[in-house]
Amino acid sequence: MILAGVDIGNSTTEVCIGECVGREPVRFLSSASVMTTGTKGTPANIHGIKAALTRAMAALGRDISEISLIRLNEAAPVIGDTAMETLTETIITDSSMIGHNPSTPAGAGQAAGTLLSYEHLDRAAESVPYIVFASGVFGYEEIAARLNSLPDRIQVVGMILQADEAVLVENRIHRKIPIVDEVARIDKVPEGRQAAIEVALPGQSVRMLSNPYGIATLLHLDPQETRAVTPIARSLIGSRSAVVIKTPNGDIRENVLPAGEIYLDAEHPATISLDEGAENIMAAVEGAGEIRDITGQPGTNVGNMFSRIKKGMADVSREDSPAVRITDVLAVDTLAPVLISGALAGETCLEKAVGIAAMVRTQQLPMREIAAKLEEELHTKVTVAGVEAVMASLGALTTPGTQLPLAILDMGGGSTDAAVIHKDGHVVITHQAGAGELVSMLIQTELGLPERGMAEQIKRYPLARVESLFHMRLEDGEMHFVEESIDPRFYGRVVLLTPDGLVRVEKDIPLEKIRQVRRDAKKKVFLTNAERALRKVAPEHNLKNISNVVLVGGSALDFEIPEMLTEDFINWRIVCGRGNIRGTEGPRNAVATGLVLSYAGERK
Template identity: 65%
Template structure:
């Protein structure tokens, strides 16, 4: 009879499982999870391991000194990275523009005139239409008074305000004109330039300035100039108010960095080239043809070349290996849209351009698990062994899920890579690691929604949404209503919130809930469903998915609130039974590796 602990150090959590082995029988006593301390594979992990062990032993009123031996996992020696690059050409024009959605602009229609700051009133001449630019130090009453008093001899056709006072000014004007307010950087607006402003009717969006020919009409542009303002028009689509200022000095910087070619090197030495312009589908098709890859490179001095350069840089920093020895063994390319900054935008406006998100994976040297084992042994005075390949242990553990039998495949969706392993009736095992998992999903959510904060994208990936519609109820993304007896904190009123287990988190950007849900689901489907099929094809006999009867999802991503269902749905077409694991019928998808380590302990030493 002996007490054995299995310890699985993951990127984010350390999981342990305690079992009692009597003869050939195992009785599982307890398990625990603790956040991984330090970077996975370093001795910094030890405090986390010790805490988790103490917690698990404490649950059965034992201490770590009662353990006979501890078995550590040998983690998969792969790391992944993600990057994003726009593939359409970037045009930089010299026109300036402002496009935004102030909640309350005023007046309706378009106006064309010369910009002038209120300080320079004396420079105005008669018979010339002006658009007056006013800083927030001028109150609404003053502004209205100035405009009304000029009414006789100088034509003010529109107003650009820095303060949020458009309606207040408009209500006090004798002659009504369109007013755009909440323009923060009015200092960037030059004087005496032709400008057009437009305010949409309430409930509608602007029409003239979101149309290249509309801008051409208002500002009198020729064909070439019109072509150059197209990105401006495009970025103004859907706005409630906009300003376009003509500042062309005949100087146009057009910077077109080609998207570039991607070179896939097969293990057989053949090299395949594909232009990134062709899109993700073409890239993935070629990667299929190339088979197992020995490396991937991008064309020098192109967008994709720079992107792979950066990825290899960051991977070499992470692994401590030289950049030359980093070989990318798998890529996943995904079509997406990314916001691109428009030169000339006065408020950081962007337009959405076609982009490709790429996850790449490299094989690294084995992580120094032995060092951890030695140090842990010294600290706890218990025998510690590095035992078993992670995927094999996860398979063993996954077999404890009720309703499974061999042949069985497991999918472990992590942060950087999606791993699959398959065991047939005879106990033969095959495994694979595919680039792209949780982190790529986060990146896609972040870029498509144009979020500044990566952390917010991470949260949006994890939690379902709701919209707080009154002080006492919210509408969940499923359409259900939830009511509360106590009033909701006013700071959440009218906002889209994420429903974390113990609290609500406000979504800071003003994006409709439906749009976020759509982007989130799309990103998960594009990455996980695609990758799981890719991984299973590789471990399945002859690449035939129909030969896999059971797929068990394990690891952190299996706890996602919608990914397992997406996979169950899409794998059912191959007649695969796929679902979230339930290790030892109690642990859910967690603890598979730790459980497998304890189980393999019966046949291993003693």
């Protein structure tokens, strides 16, 4: 008979086709994978299941009608969701700053002086240093000619331009000064106030204005004023240019937003405020014991997030919201670029934020409905078989070089599952919130990307910078030469090395920063989750009692996560590596393969 194991995941639906003849061992014939259609565990999954089955049978030159039995995984009631909440906010009033980072500043160095409108240059006093600001109605040639014609006793030490013309002005003036351009709301710059301006050399970032004491030096601030400008200095870290304006009535403050409290209905009930940060939240979760449900303070950011997750799952499972329970969360500290309240040129500041992944369970088993509908449409017997983590363990055992006892880490899109299968066949399992989707959200948030798709690609592929039409520098520093010329559109840009060719990162972000954010996001999610998941299933909850770990699931295909985990597990002398299911599939198809194997075992 021909049978199929079907694993419905958050991101992909995988199929394994096997053949059972009499008492002979099961013979694996083919496999296939497609994107999951709809939310995991809902009838919308049927379209993806049929597509995967059709593809797997087509590889054999056979029709889907020849399948005698389809076995589905029992994982539908568990689903992951993610959210990001900003915890701090920088507010600046009365035109206190232009913490700006345009792509084309000009000149270099820093200076301090009195702000003076270009239109009022004729009012300039002798021997007073001025920072002149000009609106976009004045052209670069006119501005340069006017500056060159000024007598020596008029000191212009810096310029602020509305137009994107800093380099054009700087190339035409006799005395080189720092120039910042692309300041959209230049009409809000207060004339007559003291200001400091700085432009760093190419490849460097501002030093004086990203240091509160540097600002104090240039603007002659007292200790109280120096403390007040700390949020400004922090927001300018990494910028190539900046202007800070001293205003007597300016208000610069960092607010802590009321993100709300998390309530743990558990063996040891607990309440924890979201603004205490991820470390304290996770300590409360770990100390709570078995968690029955997690809710949030009504009317707050986190309360609304949990309510939204529960309502969404209630809608797809057609249950009342009280029947939907959140049984696990993973909280991760991060920094999110947020538009500064009161800024003049669209400046952002890295604000403290917490990313959260939640694990949701329902009372009903939607898989029964999926099985019934699939059976009706295909006229083939469909059953719901074992628990996902158990099936993954059976599939992982087909990896060459493995033996019992064995631990597995199934790293998917929404959750990280762990299991230990002992020599007597006893299996201990756990489901943890947080996996690939949370990593993508952290990358998108920290880099300020407009869409999740680019964050997904940054997560999956290594980086390079195109330095000429025939070579690029890889993220590890290696120089890579090509035989055919690179598309000129990629010249000087950061690109992703995908199997389909180069993909340009449209936002102008240094390669080093993208790489650091990507690696940090993976470590925060996967290293944290791997350790807490394995600790829950390990004998006596001690990682030293685990000797072998096989990594399976989509995230095990990542080009750096397995290496990160291997290095981390050295501390406990754990042998860790990617699974190679059936010696041919790599880390994918473990659950689908386990579903086929488990049928063969039941038959015996």
